[in-house]
Each structure stands twice: as C-alpha cells, then as structure tokens.
Amino acid sequence: MDDTGKWLPVAEIAEKVNAGELKAVDLVERSLKIIEEKKEYDAIIATTAERARERAKQIDERVKSHEKVGRLAGVPFIAKDNYLAFGAETTAASNILKGFNAPYQSTAIERLEAEGAILVAKANLDAFAHGSSTENSDFMVTKNPHDLTRVVGGSSGGPAAAVILGMAPFALGSDTGGSIRLPASWGGCVGYKPTYGLVSRSGVVAMASSTDCMGPMTCTVDDTALVLDVMAGKDDLDGTTIDRDPAGYTLNGARLDLRGKKIGVIKEYMGEGLQPGVRAVIEAAIQKVKTAGADVREVSLPSLPMALAVYYIVCPAEVSSNLGRYDGQRFGYSYPDAVNLEESYTKSRGVGFGKEAKRRIMIGTYVLSSGYYDAYYKRAQTVRTKLINEFNDAFKDVDFLVGPTAPMTAFKIGENVNDPLQMYLADIMTVGVSLVGSPAIVVPAGTSEGLPVGLQLMTAQRQDRSLLELAKATEELLHA
Amino acid sequence: MTNLSREEVLKLAQLARLSLTDEEVEEYRKELSEILQYVEQLQAVDIDGLKPTNQVTGLTNVMRDDIVKDYGYKPKDLLKNVPRVQDDMIKVKRMIA
Numbered sequence: 001m002d003d004t005g006k007w008l009p010v011a012e013i014a015e016k017v018n019a020g021e022l023k024a025v026d027l028v029e030r031s032l033k034i035i036e037e038k039k040e041y042d043a044i045i046a047t048t049a050e051r052a053r054e055r056a057k058q059i060d061e062r063v064k065s066h067e068k069v070g071r072l073a074g075v076p077f078i079a080k081d082n083y084l085a086f087g088a089e090t091t092a093a094s095n096i097l098k099g100f101n102a103p104y105q106s107t108a109i110e111r112l113e114a115e116g117a118i119l120v121a122k123a124n125l126d127a128f129a130h131g132s133s134t135e136n137s138d139f140m141v142t143k144n145p146h147d148l149t150r151v152v153g154g155s156s157g158g159p160a161a162a163v164i165l166g167m168a169p170f171a172l173g174s175d176t177g178g179s180i181r182l183p184a185s186w187g188g189c190v191g192y193k194p195t196y197g198l199v200s201r202s203g204v205v206a207m208a209s210s211t212d213c214m215g216p217m218t219c220t221v222d223d224t225a226l227v228l229d230v231m232a233g234k235d236d237l238d239g240t241t242i243d244r245d246p247a248g249y250t251l252n253g254a255r256l257d258l259r260g261k262k263i264g265v266i267k268e269y270m271g272e273g274l275q276p277g278v279r280a281v282i283e284a285a286i287q288k289v290k291t292a293g294a295d296v297r298e299v300s301l302p303s304l305p306m307a308l309a310v311y312y313i314v315c316p317a318e319v320s321s322n323l324g325r326y327d328g329q330r331f332g333y334s335y336p337d338a339v340n341l342e343e344s345y346t347k348s349r350g351v352g353f354g355k356e357a358k359r360r361i362m363i364g365t366y367v368l369s370s371g372y373y374d375a376y377y378k379r380a381q382t383v384r385t386k387l388i389n390e391f392n393d394a395f396k397d398v399d400f401l402v403g404p405t406a407p408m409t410a411f412k413i414g415e416n417v418n419d420p421l422q423m424y425l426a427d428i429m430t431v432g433v434s435l436v437g438s439p440a441i442v443v444p445a446g447t448s449e450g451l452p453v454g455l456q457l458m459t460a461q462r463q464d465r466s467l468l469e470l471a472k473a474t475e476e477l478l479h480a
Numbered sequence: 481m482t483n484l485s486r487e488e489v490l491k492l493a494q495l496a497r498l499s500l501t502d503e504e505v506e507e508y509r510k511e512l513s514e515i516l517q518y519v520e521q522l523q524a525v526d527i528d529g530l531k532p533t534n535q536v537t538g539l540t541n542v543m544r545d546d547i548v549k550d551y552g553y554k555p556k557d558l559l560k561n562v563p564r565v566q567d568d569m570i571k572v573k574r575m576i577a
C-alpha cells in the first residue's frame with residue numbers, strides 16, 4: 001500500500017511479493033481487516049478467510065524457495081457471489097442456493113489463482129444478478145461508499161463497494177445488461193464488460209446466457225487490463241469463448257494517442273432524460289477528449305431507445321430457462337413437506353426464489369410460451385439484429401462510441417423497490433452494447449452533488465485492447 | 481394492450497412450476513401487465529427482411545473431442561449438495577402413481 005492507505009497497483013504488489021518485499025499473509029490480513037472495519041456497507045456475504053490464509057502461507061513459502069509465483073502473486077481479490085469458488089458457500093445472494101458448496105471453481109477464478117491471486121471474500125449482488133441496485137439481494141442491501149442512504153447500483157454492487165472501500169485491490173463482477181458498469185459509475189471505480197465470450201462463463205451462475213459477461217472491477221485501467229489479461233481466452237468448458245488478442249491486454253504504459261481518433265457521442269443517450277448534473281460531467285469529459293485532439297462527432301443509433309424493451313424480453317426468457325434447474329431435487333432449497341413430486345417442484349421454487357427471480361421467470365415463461373413466442377421473443381431477437389447492424393454501421397464511421405452510463409446518479413435505498421419498471425430504466429444506457437456483444441468500459445469522470453458519474457466507452461467486438469488503451473488515455477485526461 | 485387476467489397468471493405459474501400466494505398472483509398480474517405494455521413498443525419497429533440473432537459473435541456448433549477429462553471432482557462431491565440422498569442416489573418423490 002502507498003502513503004494514502006490505498007493499495008498499490010496490482011502489478012506492483014505481485015512484483016513485491018515475488019521479490020519477498022511484501023508478504024502474501026500480510027496482504028490477506030489487511031484485506032480481512034478492512035472487510036471487518038467496513039461491515040456497515042454490507043458489501044460482503046462471506047469471507048474465505050481460512051483458505052485465503054492457507055494459500056497466502058503457501059505463496060510466501062514458494063517465494064522463499066525462489067519459485068516465481070506468478071503475475072498476481074499474493075494479490076487479494078473479491079468475487080461476486082455468483083462465481084463458484086472454494087472456501088465459502090456460493091449463494092448468488094439467493095435463499096434457494098443457501099448452503100451450496102461449489103464442487104469446482106469457475107474458470108476465471110482458477111486462472112487468477114494459477115497466477116497467485118488469493119480470493120478473500122464473496123460479495124453481495126441482486127439475487128442471481130437480477131437487478132440494478134442490490135436491493136434484490138435475498139440477504140442485504142449494499143450501501144454506496146459515498147452515501148450510506150443510497151444504493152451503489154447493481155447487480156455487482158458488492159464487488160464495486162468492496163473495491164471502492166479498499167477491501168481488495170480488485171474484484172470480479174458479472175455484466176448481463178450493465179451489472180458491472182452501473183455500480184462502477186454510481187460507486188466510482190473502473191468497470192469492464194469485455195467482448196461477449198472473451199472471459200469464460202464456466203462456473204458462474206447463469207443469468208441470461210446470450211449476454212452474460214465476466215469482468216474486473218478495479219481502481220485503475222491498468223489493473224483492469226492486467227486482470228483481464230489473466231482471465232481472457234478460450235476455455236474448453238465454455239463453448240462460446242473466443243480467442244484472445246495476440247497482443248494481450250496488459251498496457252505496460254501503452255495509451256491511445258487521441259489525436260485524430262474518431263469518437264462518436266451517442267445522440268440517443270444525450271437526450272432529455274439525462275440528469276443535468278450527469279450531463280455536465282459527461283460533456284466536460286468529452287470536451288477534454290476533444291481538446292486532446294480527438295475527432296469528436298455526434299452519432300445516431302436510431303434503434304437504441306428500443307434496446308431496453310428488447311433486453312426485458314430476451315433476458316427474462318433466458319433467465320426462465322436457466323433457472324429451470326432449481327427444482328429442489330439436486331441442489332439448493334427443497335421444500336420439506338411436499339406430498340408429491342409436482343408439489344416438491346412448485347413449493348421449492350415458490351418459497352425458495354425471491355420476488356425478482358419469480359417476476360423474471362414469469363415474464364420469460366410468457367414470452368416463450370406457445371402463441372406469444374413470435375410476437376415477443378422472436379421479434380425481440382430480430383430487433384436485436386437491427387441494433388447490431390446500426391452499431392456495425394457506426395463503427396465504420398468512428399473508432400469508438402462514448403456516452404453516460406446511466407441517466408442519473410445513485411438513487412436512495414427504497415426509492416424504486418415497488419416499481420420494477422422504474423428500476424429496469426436504470427439499465428437503459430448499458431443494455432444496448434450488451435445485446436450487441438461489444439466491449440464497454442466505465443471510467444470515473446467526476447461527481448454531481450457529491451455522487452460519482454462514470455463515462456462509458458465502447459468499441460467494436462474483439463477490439464478490447466484498443467478500448468483499454470483509449471480508457472487509459474481518458475483516465476489520464478480526467479484525473480490530470 | 482396487454483392486461484393479464486388472474487387465470488393467465490396462474491397458468492404461467494403452473495408452466496413455470498412456481499407456487500404463488502394470492503397476493504403474489506395479484507402483484508404479478510399488475511406488474512407483468514405493465515412490463516408487457518412497455519415492451520409492446522417493439523411491435524412498431526420495422527424488421528422487414530431481418531433475421532433474429534441468437535449468438536452475437538457468429539459461432540455455430542462448437543464441437544470438442546468426446547473424451548473423458550478428470551477435473552478433480554468426484555460424484556460424492558456433487559452429492560454433498562443434494563437435499564436427499566440414499567445409497568449414493570438422489571431420492572425424489574414417487575413419480576408414477
């Protein structure tokens with residue numbers, strides 16, 4: 001850690017551990033201490049303290065015997081509780097998975113551990129990642145590090161708060177319609193949604209499989225790039241994974257020269273619904289990018305206002321299918337007094353699932369049911385094609401797209417819990433790129449009335465490396 | 481204008497194998513109707529000549545060799561999470577009357 005009490009850059013921590021200048025056991029203790037001190041934010045569901053201490057000891061011993069441990073040697077991290085991991089239960093913040101002990105770990109965590117990283121805790125989320133505020137967690141609501149009366153966003157609210165509060169140098173989130181980017185914006189950290197398929201989904205509790213993406217949440221773009229570099233690439237256990245960029249993702253000082261780069265400001269995201277304070281921060285950020293020499297222009301994606309409607313058909317449809325496996329027979333909660341198999345199914349699911357999971361299962365069942373499939377699901381997937389075509393056209397004219405992450409800053413806890421549609425609207429600026437499969441990153445851009453506002457940057461599929469280089473250049477401009 | 485009836489909600493719950501309380505049925509009837517009204521804006525979009533997208537990176541039929549790999553976990557590890565086990569088998573309620 002540096003003089004201000006913040007964690008050092010991830011690469012530096014690992015370097016010092018490998019050199020014997022820092023001890024993994026001390027890093028783990030520091031992490032666990034901060035988790036304990038900042039309990040009131042309800043970011044953490046459970047720690048993996050015992051296993052983490054054991055792993056730290058082993059890593060220190062390997063260093064002592066002059067073994068090179070890896071690029072993340074001794075670096076503590078926190079995973080959203082929908083990542084299967086050893087050392088604590090995996091619940092996805094749902095009652096129905098309470099008591100579930102993962103028999104194997106997610107590929108992402110396996111790859112991080114292979115480089116010496118140490119999982120210290122599992123973080124809170126909206127149950128099954130269904131939500132925008134973590135208020136749908138079956139256990140507790142994660143508070144915003146800047147204001148205890150506000151949400152930090154969701155569904156990766158726990159990992160966001162954990163990173164911002166300094167509980168670990170990095171965290172893992174999952175992003176299906178904005179679940180990494182929204183809390184990154186509302187909490188004030190870097191949040192990355194890679195190209196669809198770049199990070200394996202194996203061993204992460206499935207939500208909507210056609211848009212589920214795994215990604216890091218960190219304090220800096222450099223840390224995000226390194227963590228992504230370790231996780232990215234094909235995995236035998238996930239048939240949708242894609243090849244990594246041969247150039248890798250770590251930046252090692254690389255940043256984009258903004259001069260002459262074509263950057264499109266998304267017209268549809270800068271309209272009337274944008275909170276004035278958010279607009280001010282975003283416009284100021286864009287101005288800085290322009291001043292640095294970028295060729296900034298307005299770009300219109302006319303179908304973008306339809307993206308949320310597409311998403312709230314496609315997502316519940318896939319959710320209803322993915323949650324079919326919770327039947328009370330093989331794992332998870334099982335209703336004890338069922339008289340027959342049918343009742344065992346319906347009661348285990350009816351009692352075990354929370355409100356939002358049931359709401360999405362019902363919508364999904366409706367849009368997939370016979371007689372409605374064509375009008376809803378098939379039509380939504382076709383409008384999705386239209387959206388993809390518009391993004392592809394845009395990327396013929398510009399290298400990157402830029403805009404806000406959400407129309408507003410973090411709302412008060414409880415403000416939207418009784419209005420699901422209002423809650424869904426928080427995702428209106430993040431779902432578009434999710435449906436298209438392109439990468440997107442959120443970089444802290446400033447504050448409005450003391451609450452963080454994140455700038456969202458996007459590019460074409462598989463251009464993750466150049467997006468990270470742009471984010472790095474932007475981060476430097478914004479924090480200069 | 482989609483306005484779900486109580487019967488439609490109960491039918492959906494039955495299809496999804498969800499037991500719902502009376503309050504939940506009424507709550508979901510209202511909320512689902514609202515959500516479905518919101519997504520109805522898609523009916524006005526011109527999608528002539530377009531095909532639906534199910535996979536965004538263009539992959540089709542990803543195959544792998546059919547060989548056994550050892551991932552280090554055993555059936556008994558998986559059975560640990562099962563609510564009711566008998567003789568290393570998952571025990572369920574009678575299916576055939």
